Amino acid sequence: MIDLKPLDIDGHTFLSVSVQLPKTNLLVVTNDKGYIMCGALDVALLNEKLKDRKVIAGRAVGVKTIEQLLNAPLESVTYEAEELGIHRGMIGREALLKMI
Numbered sequence: 001m002i003d004l005k006p007l008d009i010d011g012h013t014f015l016s017v018s019v020q021l022p023k024t025n026l027l028v029v030t031n032d033k034g035y036i037m038c039g040a041l042d043v044a045l046l047n048e049k050l051k052d053r054k055v056i057a058g059r060a061v062g063v064k065t066i067e068q069l070l071n072a073p074l075e076s077v078t079y080e081a082e083e084l085g086i087h088r089g090m091i092g093r094e095a096l097l098k099m100i
């Protein structure tokens with residue numbers, strides 16, 4: 001099952017995406033600038049092999065719901081996210097607000 005919902009964070013609209021897969025969930029919260037995602041995100045790949053794309057993204061691990069993703073500390077972030085002031089340990093919700 002795929003669940004797409006608009007998500008309001010402090011008056012800013014994001015899109016939450018939840019995909020139920022066998023034995024796991026794929027979770028993403030995004031806007032037109034960047035996104036945060038569950039542990040399925042490969043930040044090293046984005047930073048190294050796809051660096052020229054300048055992806056703004058952060059990864060939280062051990063989350064099973066969108067709400068957990070919003071409240072979890074980010075385990076890793078892309079170089080482009082760091083340039084916006086997003087850093088490891090920042091809560092997902094706070095990182096998203098830096099992407100507006």
